[in-house]
Amino acid sequence: MEDALGRPQHAKAGGSHKPLAKESKDAYFRNLYTKAPDFKAIALLDPDFATVFGRDLNFNDPKAVANRHNYILWLKDLLDTTSYDEPGRKVVGLDIGTGASCIYPLLGCAQRPWSFVATDIDDKSLEWAKKNVKLNDLDGRIQLIGRKPDDALIPLEDLKMDSIDFTMTNPPFYESEEAMVKSAQEKSRPPFTACTGAKVEMVTQGGEVGFINRIFEESLVLRERVQWYTAMVGFLSSLTRIVDKLREHKIDNYAITEFHQGNKTRRWAIAWSFRPLRPAQSVARGTKAALSRGILPAVTEVLAYRMPLGGSVGGFAENLSNAIAALDLISWNWDKEKLEGIGRAVDKVWGRPWRRRKKREMELGTETEEKSKATEEQICAFGFKVSVRVSREHVSVEARWVEGHDETALESFRGFLKSASEKAAEDAKKGA
Known part of the structure; x- marks a missing residue:
């Protein structure tokens, strides 16, 4: 800050407030x-x-x-x-x-x-x-x-x-x-x-x-x-x-x-x-x-699935988490309390091209047991966050693009999440 003559005045950033958590x-x-x-x-x-x-x-x-x-x-x-x-x-x-x-x-x-x-x-x-x-x-x-x-x-x-x-x-x-x-x-x-x-x-x-x-x-x-x-x-x-x-x-x-x-x-x-x-x-x-x-960057958050509130939300969320965990991921960490998880993948591992390539490698014998498992040392091509949100009327599944440079991966993952959510909802109803 300066006064009317252009002389800088001292600035206090914190004031006299007590320390806060x-x-x-x-x-x-x-x-x-x-x-x-x-x-x-x-x-x-x-x-x-x-x-x-x-x-x-x-x-x-x-x-x-x-x-x-x-x-x-x-x-x-x-x-x-x-x-x-x-x-x-x-x-x-x-x-x-x-x-x-x-x-x-x-x-x-x-x-x-x-x-x-x-x-x-x-x-x-x-x-x-x-x-x-x-x-x-x-x-x-x-x-x-x-x-x-x-x-x-x-x-x-x-x-x-x-x-x-x-x-x-x-x-x-x-x-x-x-x-x-x-x-x-x-x-x-x-x-x-x-x-x-x-x-x-x-x-x-x-x-x-x-x-x-x-x-x-x-x-x-x-x-x-x-x-x-x-x-x-x-x-x-x-x-x-x-x-x-x-x-x-x-x-x-x-x-x-x-x-x-x-x-x-x-x-x-x-x-x-x-x-x-x-x-x-x-x-x-x-x-x-x-x-x-037209200068905005790519979208990083999408709604993948929404259903009316009813049944066991916990059961639905657990089924969805298990479906994601079954993918060939570098890591997947699910928080049961927050109903959200963070995952990292080396590629679009939920897609058919990936599954076909893995199957072909297994048939040719070029895929070993150690190589087939994703590890923390591998480069992450797509990092994501999945959240299950509960409102008064709906249960929603949202996805956020956290890591990577491939813009198409988010929309592709959204498609997988939609299918996985539909199945998770059906299984939750059967379990109820």
Whole structure:
């Protein structure tokens, strides 16, 4: 945050709240802005807030720029749904162009046990960022690094780091100061209303697409050394151009979403990965605005079967789990309490081509007993999650694509699940 003269104000990420359990802490931050905040009440409770903002908040005042909290929430969902580990694991992120407030690392560290490398090319911004990190007692988790304009944006080699979990950036929007002024005039507001960034934070060669293209080119070299490359953009047209670039290079694992700030301001974010773990559908396809442009990534969640509620749901779920377990899988783990399971397969092992090939190998004697059994050492071509959901009227079977690059595998597996569910339902009725 900065005052009206452009002097950065100190940022406190955690406030004076008592420590929260992991579940309640995540829920607290997720619901932080579901209702309009009472700024007068906050001013009475927080002297620092009252000093900087006063009793009535004016969003045309540069001091009152809202934090991009939704970016952090989306990152949490992105990381949580692309891991077989429990949500909330420790990760390391890179904030490219952190700015004077260092707000993204502060917000991330306040919510999760994350660590950050935060970079910037502006010495004054880094000076204030270091003060904010120290003020929040996060020196041990946030490392601030000065960079030069022509340096690599993802400095893994310079920092001697093998890998990190994600990169994030809120890049300069505009190609020139003239473009920035023109954009402001078209929105019928003063050209620098609520723009507190230094020039290097607002203007760059090629605008935001040019900046993200630099990250993209570096990602083509680093590839799986970073799980997720992410960026925020200010224009939907930029999102379209970046997705075109991903598709040109046959990068099929990506996610896009939309952020709403207040009543009018919208931002978008994009992420791409060279690894096979795929995000949940709400994370990967989180914008309706992109639907008409045909840039959404592949569907990752489908309804496979639905039947009226009745009979033994437990018996039905057990029969379905057994049918999946009978497949030639690398692994299958079913949770009887949650009625859901995670499986991994080397191929479309439920399909006829697979069964024919296995039969042919057995007839030719090229299939040994050891070879016929899938093992954890084998490469997973399709990871999936199956859930049995119970409502007041229906029992549904849902499938989510968790791992892999073959888009056709989900629809093929859906067909198997439908047939297996129908048989499981019949057997459950007979058993009853």
